[in-house]
Amino acid sequence: MNPLLLQIENLTTEFQTVTHRTPAVEKLNLTLQENEILGVAGESGCGKSVTILSVLRLLPPNGTIHKESKILYQERNLLQLSEKEMNSLRGKDLSIVFQEPIGSFNPLFPVGKQIMEVIRTHEPEVPVKQAWERAIELFRQVRIPHPELRIQDYPFQFSGGMLQRALIALALACSPRILFADEPTTALDASTQIGILDLLLERKEATGMSIFFVSHDLSLLEGISDRICVLYAGRMVEACTAKELHTHPLHPYTQDLLEAVPRKGTFKKEKRLYSIQGKVPDPQNRPTGCKYHPRCSKAFDRCRKEEPELFGNESHLVRCWLYVDAH
């Protein structure tokens, strides 16, 4: 096992609305090893993005992280750093790729200039000319054709896939240790998607960074991740290696998620799609017991009353009463 790079311990993030405190993530424990891709799956509203924002401390003003929570990076608790210290980490050690590349760039400046800005912010000693060359080199690494010309283009002059590559170049500008990727390929075409995934894998191998990859597409995560963690209603419900999840998904939610998507080579004549009934519970009104029980086809009495803990061992954790014996 590679050494640990990031440890999220007991993370609880709440949002204050006019009348309520709404927990988005509750008591989440996650670890990320060096040079590893951790896939985080779940429907919208499960707390995937909030987890990333909590780690980077980019929550909106009404979001608070509980005092007991700890986010350890290189033996430092990120939650106790000053804003200035945090700024020196963001974009350098920890960087992020968002889903929408077009919203991530300033439309008024050429892309190259924006990459240069990141480099010069974190490494002010680098002369302008050298920073510009580094930006071109980054464009080359992310396989944008004619890097020395494209670097002067404005964001609107790029196609979606190319701009996503440029955004990855921006995120890689200062050789981050951890890249947070929040649904980086969801907005892209199937064939472009593969290119971007490959690019991320290749840069990971080349630089030894780790990737925290968030997506709602479990089958995509199975293909690229080392480990996968499935979130539901702000909790981890299952965590194991990608291979294990592919062969033995244990939690009913994981199984349902895999059932609900048309797999390759299935046609409507042959099989009706499984639909998960209902929707993700309203965070202010989560059910008692297991949070998935109202939608679960295997729910029994105990599920309605008590919330299960995480059962199993380090290699395969699952939050479900069906597996209490395995504990």
Added chain:
Amino acid sequence: MSMHIEVTGLVKQYSLKAGLFARSKDRVHAVNGVSFSIPRGQTLGIVGESGCGKTTTARLLLRVVEPDAGVFKFEEVENVFSLPEEELKTVRSRMQYIFQDPYNSLNPKMLVRDIVTEPIRYRGNYTRRELERKAAELLEHVGLSPMDSRKYPHEFSGGQRQRISIARALSSKPSFIVCDEPVSSLDVSIQSQILNLLIDLQKELGITYLFIAHNLAVVFYMSDTMAVMYTGKIVEMGPSEELYRNPLHPYTQLLIKTLDSEARKDPLVKNDSGEVPSLIHYPTGCTFFPRCPRRQPNCLEAFPPLEKKGLEHQVACYFASPESSNSKAGGKYSENLSDDS
């Protein structure tokens, strides 16, 4: 089998603006001679990457955008494209559109019952009460409660909103519905609910669908026939199972490889540049040439015609073959080309 919908030689070009008043001679070739037909009660799926003309094709059929050329035979109408505005209105009520984004396609200031019945409000002489009853029926039909008719769109989740837009599409009793990426902006668990609903409605009402999505597995699942589009042309078309098991065009083969995490490691997929030629300076030869593993010099002479390869299977490729067995043949040539491309 009699066809419900027959489209022949559909063309659309957009002219570019050269300056404030001047029009440039350059034109964007969005759709370049697309022909297809759909039997009643069946689904034609269109796949292809963004910018390949899927949505433009759909919009042309409903005459949201006027085509430059083409014939669209719909039910008893010989050519929808040549109908005068007045007659078009009556035909249009039999064609409806379901949009991708359920957040922007519903007017936030209208009550759900008004949204749902808007397509029929000015067509028949309905009383207020009749419209209300109609709205309740439609909402029940798509799995919502009749009580929902007095709510506003913001009170609903994405999946429920998409149900509202399906109810709206159903209100004028259409026989043809264009579904333009109907599930792309929805969560996985909700996607299957909407797809199942669309299938059930088709079985019950015998509606013909044109189904567009960029998620390949979804289109395969939903369609009876599939058309693969590239740069405004159909490059391969056939029954969806046939197309999945026996793809002949290299682009279709590339797309199908992306479905599988193992096949994604194929060098053909990995080294694919994904660069689409400019649609302004439309090349004379095959537009897939720069990415094609089988390219030969004569591919550049003319775009390959769509030819029959089997009963209902059509391919536009000079070297159509089941697997990219001769990928090596083009290897040397492609290496030389990739430097200056």
